[in-house]
């Protein structure tokens with residue numbers, strides 16, 4: 001904020017900002033790497049080659065989304081600390097003392113966040129661009145979709161389970177009733193001998209049947 005204000009005020013007094021890259025310089029961003037947290041024993045040491053890779057990845061993002069004439073020499077790195085944090089700034093290819101607009105740099109980094117992370121085997125938590133939060137919008141959309149899918153699956157399973165419960169309830173009632181009928185048949189045959197009522201080959205014992213029927217109905221209706 002202070003840097004931005006100075007950048008606007010100082011030219012009015014005819015004083016050029018000497019520092020292009022530095023804390024709070026216009027268009028400059030701080031990056032923090034936590035390689036040890038991400039990779040443990042397999043952590044690599046930060047050196048000039050890694051720095052070059054960072055510059056190259058930045059150039060890739062800037063060429064893809066800001067200006068396809070940006071070169072490695074347009075990326076400046078400064079204030080490097082041993083536990084790996086530093087500031088960087090991207091300068092304009094047409095004027096090396098003019099930084100690229102911070103909104104454009106932010107946008108390009110957001111769009112290539114995955115490519116940048118994977119170049120260093122890190123993730124959004126272990127590679128932080130301090131003023132550039134990782135994109136949330138494209139991430140939250142698929143996650144809400146996946147929640148809808150999970151919800152649908154759970155509701156579907158509950159539906160299937162309750163249908164199975166109803167069916168098994170009906171089946172067990174039917175089984176009980178069939179058994180009761182078989183027993184009734186036994187009684188019936190006895191009764192045929194004693195010449196009692198038979199309907200359609202089934203011996204109707206009105207009292208027991210209606211009782212069973214009511215019982216079955218009572219047990220099914222709650223579903």
Ligand SMILES: *[C@@H]1O[C@H](CO)[C@@H](O)[C@H](O)[C@H]1NC(C)=O
Nearest residue numbers: 011016094095096097098099
């Ligand atoms: C380059 O940018 C600096 C800083 O914005 C400005 O002062 C200078 O006039 C520019 N030079 C040219 C050639 O446009």
